[in-house]
Amino acid sequence: MPLEKKEFKPKIVAFCCNWCSYAGADLAGSSRLTYPADVKIIRVPCSCRVNPMFILRAFEKGADGVIMCGCHPGDCHYSTGNYYARRRMTLLFSMLDYIGVESGRTRVEWVSAAEGVKFSETMNSFVEKIYSLGENVRLGDLRCKN
Amino acid sequence: MQRIGVFVCHCGSNIAATVDVSKVAEMALMEPGVAHAEDYQYMCSEAGQAKIAAAIQEKGLTGIVVCSCSPRMHEATFRKAAERAGLNPYMVEIANIREHCSWIHKDMEEATKKAVILMRAAVAKVNLNTPLQAGESRVTKRALVIGGGIAGIQTALDIADAGYEVDIVEKTPSIGGRMSQLDKTFPTLDCSACILTPKMVEASAHEKITIYTYSEVEKVSGFVGDFTVDIRRKARSVDMNKCTGCGVCQEKCPSKKAPSEFNRGLNTRSAIYTPFAQAIPNVPVIDREACIKFRTGKCGVCSKVCQAGAIDYEQKDEIITEKYGAIVVATGFDTIKLDRYDEYAYSQSKDVITSLELERVMNAAGPTHGHLERLSDGKAPKEIVFIQCVGSRCADDRGKPYCSKICCMYTAKHAMLIRDKYPDVNVTVFYIDVRTPGKNFDEFYRRAVEQYGVNYIKGQVGKVIPKPDGKLLVQGSDLLDNRQILKEADMVVLATAIEPNPDVRKIATMLTASIDTNNFLTEAHAKLRPVESPTAGIFLSGVCQGPKDIPETVAQAGAAAVKAIGLLAKDKLMTNPCTAHSDELLCNGCSSCENVCPYGAITYEDKEVNDHGIRETRRIAVVNNALCQGCGACTVACPSGAMDLQGFSNRQIIAEVDAICR
Amino acid sequence: MNPGKKQAEMIREISGVNPLKCMKCGKCSATCPSYNEMDIKPHQFVSYVVNEDIESLINSKSLWKCLSCFACVERCPRDVKPGKLIDAARQMVVRKKGQDYLKADEIPELLDPELPQQLLVSAFRRYRR
Numbered sequence: 001m002p003l004e005k006k007e008f009k010p011k012i013v014a015f016c017c018n019w020c021s022y023a024g025a026d027l028a029g030s031s032r033l034t035y036p037a038d039v040k041i042i043r044v045p046c047s048c049r050v051n052p053m054f055i056l057r058a059f060e061k062g063a064d065g066v067i068m069c070g071c072h073p074g075d076c077h078y079s080t081g082n083y084y085a086r087r088r089m090t091l092l093f094s095m096l097d098y099i100g101v102e103s104g105r106t107r108v109e110w111v112s113a114a115e116g117v118k119f120s121e122t123m124n125s126f127v128e129k130i131y132s133l134g135e136n137v138r139l140g141d142l143r144c145k146n
Numbered sequence: 147m148q149r150i151g152v153f154v155c156h157c158g159s160n161i162a163a164t165v166d167v168s169k170v171a172e173m174a175l176m177e178p179g180v181a182h183a184e185d186y187q188y189m190c191s192e193a194g195q196a197k198i199a200a201a202i203q204e205k206g207l208t209g210i211v212v213c214s215c216s217p218r219m220h221e222a223t224f225r226k227a228a229e230r231a232g233l234n235p236y237m238v239e240i241a242n243i244r245e246h247c248s249w250i251h252k253d254m255e256e257a258t259k260k261a262v263i264l265m266r267a268a269v270a271k272v273n274l275n276t277p278l279q280a281g282e283s284r285v286t287k288r289a290l291v292i293g294g295g296i297a298g299i300q301t302a303l304d305i306a307d308a309g310y311e312v313d314i315v316e317k318t319p320s321i322g323g324r325m326s327q328l329d330k331t332f333p334t335l336d337c338s339a340c341i342l343t344p345k346m347v348e349a350s351a352h353e354k355i356t357i358y359t360y361s362e363v364e365k366v367s368g369f370v371g372d373f374t375v376d377i378r379r380k381a382r383s384v385d386m387n388k389c390t391g392c393g394v395c396q397e398k399c400p401s402k403k404a405p406s407e408f409n410r411g412l413n414t415r416s417a418i419y420t421p422f423a424q425a426i427p428n429v430p431v432i433d434r435e436a437c438i439k440f441r442t443g444k445c446g447v448c449s450k451v452c453q454a455g456a457i458d459y460e461q462k463d464e465i466i467t468e469k470y471g472a473i474v475v476a477t478g479f480d481t482i483k484l485d486r487y488d489e490y491a492y493s494q495s496k497d498v499i500t501s502l503e504l505e506r507v508m509n510a511a512g513p514t515h516g517h518l519e520r521l522s523d524g525k526a527p528k529e530i531v532f533i534q535c536v537g538s539r540c541a542d543d544r545g546k547p548y549c550s551k552i553c554c555m556y557t558a559k560h561a562m563l564i565r566d567k568y569p570d571v572n573v574t575v576f577y578i579d580v581r582t583p584g585k586n587f588d589e590f591y592r593r594a595v596e597q598y599g600v601n602y603i604k605g606q607v608g609k610v611i612p613k614p615d616g617k618l619l620v621q622g623s624d625l626l627d628n629r630q631i632l633k634e635a636d637m638v639v640l641a642t643a644i645e646p647n648p649d650v651r652k653i654a655t656m657l658t659a660s661i662d663t664n665n666f667l668t669e670a671h672a673k674l675r676p677v678e679s680p681t682a683g684i685f686l687s688g689v690c691q692g693p694k695d696i697p698e699t700v701a702q703a704g705a706a707a708v709k710a711i712g713l714l715a716k717d718k719l720m721t722n723p724c725t726a727h728s729d730e731l732l733c734n735g736c737s738s739c740e741n742v743c744p745y746g747a748i749t750y751e752d753k754e755v756n757d758h759g760i761r762e763t764r765r766i767a768v769v770n771n772a773l774c775q776g777c778g779a780c781t782v783a784c785p786s787g788a789m790d791l792q793g794f795s796n797r798q799i800i801a802e803v804d805a806i807c808r
Numbered sequence: 809m810n811p812g813k814k815q816a817e818m819i820r821e822i823s824g825v826n827p828l829k830c831m832k833c834g835k836c837s838a839t840c841p842s843y844n845e846m847d848i849k850p851h852q853f854v855s856y857v858v859n860e861d862i863e864s865l866i867n868s869k870s871l872w873k874c875l876s877c878f879a880c881v882e883r884c885p886r887d888v889k890p891g892k893l894i895d896a897a898r899q900m901v902v903r904k905k906g907q908d909y910l911k912a913d914e915i916p917e918l919l920d921p922e923l924p925q926q927l928l929v930s931a932f933r934r935y936r937r
Contacts, residue, residue: 013803013807018218019680019681026218026219026245026246029245033250034250034251037256037257040263040264040806043242044778044794044799045724045776045794048777048778049778049779049781049782049794049799051781053796054799054800054803057800057803057804058806058807061808062807063803063806063807071660075654075660077658077681077777078777078779079658080742080744080779081744081777081778081779084782084783088782112660112661112662112663113660113662114661114662114668120250489883539831539833540885541829541886541887542885604834605837606833606835606885607838608839608840608879608883609883621838621839623834623835623843624834625832625834628849628852630840631838
C-alpha cells in the first residue's frame with residue numbers, strides 16, 4: 001500500500017508556569033496575538049515542576065517539539081524554582097543532543113506575565129523552527145504511531 | 147472510574163465564533179470516563195453554574211471539566227459552584243479554550259481541533275484527580291507598607307484607622323516622598339506641603355502606626371497572612387530618643403558641600419541633616435560619606451553642640467524582624483536620567499532643568515527661595531520654553547515606551563503659575579499631544595492658554611544649543627504652521643519621563659511579586675484586581691503600579707488598604723491543598739528534596755513502615771503542609787519518585803502529555 | 809496593485825522602517841539642518857509613505873537636499889527614522905536607472921558645486937565596503 005504523504009502538522013507541547021508564562025499566554029490571548037494552533041499548553045505550578053521525564057514522554061508519544069516557559073530568572077514566584085528548571089533542562093538538552101535529537105526541538109524561554117507579545121513571538125519562532133526540522137523520528141515510539 | 151461532566155462555554159461569541167462548541171461537547175462524550183457533556187452560552191453565569199450543579203446531582207458526577215476561559219479567570223468560580231453541589235472543589239479542571247484557543251486562532255476547523263485536544267487533556271487529568279482538603283493558616287494582624295510617600299502614608303492611615311497595626315518602612319530620613327518636593331498641585335493649585343504635612347503628622351502620631359525611616363526591607367520570607375520581614379535600620383548616628391530636633395547641629399556642621407537630595411542637587415546641605423524643615427521624624431541623620439568626623443576622624447562639632455547628647459558616632463545598622471499578614475508596596479517613582487538625551491543640553495547648561503527641579507526652584511524652601519531665576523547667573527528669565535515628552539512615549543531604548551501621564555498637567559500648572567507671578571515672562575510649550583483626561587483637567591489646560599496666554603506649539607524640539615552669551619537657542623518644529631522655529635530662551639524646562647523607583651525590582655524579587663519590563667509591578671488583573679499583586683498578600687499602591695497623579699494615587703492607596711484590611715480581618719486563611727507529599731514506601735531519606743525546598747517545608751522523621759510485610763524503621767521525608775507552597779521542585783529532585791505534588795501529580799501531567807500527543 | 813502601493817512597500821522593505829510607528833511629534837523636522845531647503849519636510853516624508861504617494865517624494869526637491877546627517881535617525885523617539893525613508897527613496901531612483909552603484913570615473917562629472925560636502929562624506933561613509 002503506498003504511503004500517503006500527509007501534510008506535516010507538528011505536535012508541540014508547551015509547559016508554562018502558572019504565575020508568569022501561563023499568564024503571559026493569557027495576555028497573548030486577550031491581546032489577540034496569534035500563534036499556530038500546533039502549540040498546546042500544559043499548566044504547571046512552576047517551571048521546576050517539569051520533570052525531564054515529561055519531556056521524554058512527550059517525544060516518545062510523538063511530540064515534535066517541547067518548549068518550557070518560566071518566570072524570568074530572579075522573578076520566580078517560588079524564589080528559586082526556575083533556577084532548578086534551568087539546570088535540569090541544560091542537562092537534559094545536552095543529553096538529547098547526544099542521542100541525536102536536534103537541539104532546536106527543545107527550548108526554554110522566560111516569559112513574564114506582562115509579556116504577551118514575547119509569548120506569541122516565541123511560539124511563532126519555535127513552531128517555525130519545528131516546521132523546518134520536520135517530523136521527530138528519533139525518539140518516537142513506533143508503537144505510539146498510528 | 148470517574149464520572150466526568152464536560153461543560154463547554156460559548157462565552158457569547160468569544161469562543162463560539164471560532165470554536166464549534168457543540169462539536170467539542172460531542173467529542174467529549176467519546177472520552178473515557180465522560181458521563182455527561184453539554185454546551186451553554188455563559189457557563190460562568192448563574193444559570194450556567196446551575197447547569198453544573200444539576201448535572202452533578204442528577205448524573206452523580208465525580209469530576210468536572212469546564213472548557214472556557216483561563217483558569218486564572220474563573221477556576222475559583224467553578225470550584226465554588228461544584229462545592230455547593232456537594233463535589234470536592236479540586237475535582238474541577240479548566241480547559242482554556244478562550245485565551246489559548248479561540249482568541250488566537252482564526253480558522254474554525256483548526257481551533258475546534260485544538261479545543262478538542264485541550265478538552266481531552268483536561269479530561270485525562272480529571273480522571274486522575276483525587277479530592278483534596280484545604281488546610282488553614284493563621285493571619286498575623288499587622289501590615290507592612292514599603293515606602294513613605296503619599297501612597298504609603300495614605301495606605302497606612304487607612305489600615306490603622308480600621309484598627310490594625312501598620313509599619314511604614316521608608317528609605318530616606320523622612321516620610322513625605324515626591325509630594326513633599328512639589329510646590330503646588332494641579333488642578334486646584336493647592337500648596338503641596340499644606341495638604342501633605344498634616345497627613346505626615348497624623349501618620350506619625352497615630353498609635354497604630356510605627357514609622358521606620360532611613361530603613362530598608364532586607365529579607366522577606368513566608369506567605370500570605372504570615373510574612374516574616376527583616377528590616378535594616380541604617381545607622382542614623384543620632385539617637386532618636388534623645389534628639390529634640392533643635393537643629394543646632396545642622397547649623398554648626400562645618401561640612402556643607404553635600405548635594406541636597408531634597409532639592410534635586412540644585413544646592414547643598416550639611417553632612418548632618420534633615421531633608422527638609424517639616425521632616426518627620428524631625429531627627430537628623432549623619433551622611434557618613436560627607437561627614438568630616440567619619441572621613442578624617444577629626445571634627446565632632448555636632449556632638450559638642452548637641453545639648454541632648456544625641457549624637458552617636460558608634461551607632462550601627464540594626465536588623466529588626468517582624469511578622470506581617472499583608473504587605474503593601476508603595477515605592478513610588480523617580481525621573482529618568484537624561485544622559486542619553488544630550489540634544490537638550492541638560493548636562494551642558496544649568497538653565498536646562500527638569501520639571502521636578504523647577505518645582506524646587508518655584509518653592510519658597512527651595513534653592514532660590516521661590517524666586518524664578520536662572521541657576522547659572524541668577525538673572526530673571528524673560529523667555530521660558532517647556533519641552534514635553536522628554537523620554538516618554540519612546541520606542542527605542544533611550545526612553546520609556548509609556549506616557550508618563552502627569553507631565554501635560556504639571557506643565558500647564560508651571561506655565562500658569564509663572565505667567566501669573568511674572569506676567570512679563572513669555573512661556574512657550576512644545577507639545578506632541580496635550581493629554582488632559584481627568585476632572586477639571588482640560589478646563590485647567592485651557593485656562594493656561596486662554597487666560598494666561600501660554601503659547602502652545604505643536605511639535606517637538608530637536609535640539610537646544612547653549613550660546614556663548616548664556617542664552618539657549620531652541621530649535622523646534624511647528625507642525626501646524628509647517629515651519630521650523632528657532633527661538634532664544636533663558637530657561638528650558640524638560641518634562642522628564644517618570645520611572646518606577648529603581649529599588650522596586652529588588653523588592654519585587656524579595657516579595658516574588660511579578661514585575662513588567664518597565665519595572666512597574668503587575669496587578670493580578672488589569673481591570674478587576676488593579677491593586678493586588680498576583681502574589682497573595684501583596685498589594686500595590688501608587689506609581690509602583692503605573693503612572694498616576696496625586697488624587698489617583700490616594701484613591702489607589704485607599705483601595706490597597708481596603709484589600710489589606712479584608713485580609714487582616716480574617717482569622718484564618720484556607721491554604722492551597724496542592725502540596726507535595728512523599729510516599730513512605732518509596733522514600734529513601736536521601737535529603738535531595740530538602741535541599742531544593744525554598745520554604746524549609748521538608749523535614750525527616752524516623753518512621754516505622756510496613757514494606758510488603760517487612761516492618762522496619764526508616765528515615766522518611768515529611769512535608770509540612772502549612773509551609774509547602776506547591777512549587778514542585780522536590781518532586782523532580784527526588785531520585786526514587788517518592789515525592790509527588792497533589793493536584794499536579796506525575797501521573798496527571800503525563801496523562802495530559804499523552805492526551806495532547808495522541 | 810496600484811503602483812504607489814508597490815513603491816511604498818519597496819520603501820518599507822529597503823528602509824526596514826514601519827512608518828505607522830510615527831506619532832507625529834515633529835522632532836525630525838525640528839532637528840533637520842536643511843529644513844529650509846526642503847519642499848517636503850522630513851516629518852511629511854512619513855505621511856507620504858503612509859499615503860503611498862511615492863511619485864511626489866521622488867520628484868521632490870527634498871530628496872536631494874537631505875544631507876544624510878542622520879540627526880533625525882538619531883533622535884526619532886519612535887524608531888521611524890525619516891532619514892532612512894529618504895535614503896530608500898533615493899535608492900529606488902538609482903535602481904530605476906538600472907544600476908545601483910556608480911563607477912568611480914563617473915563621479916567627477918556628477919559632482920555639482922551646489923552639492924553639500926557633508927552629503928558626499930556621508931555617502932562614502934555609508935556605501936564603503
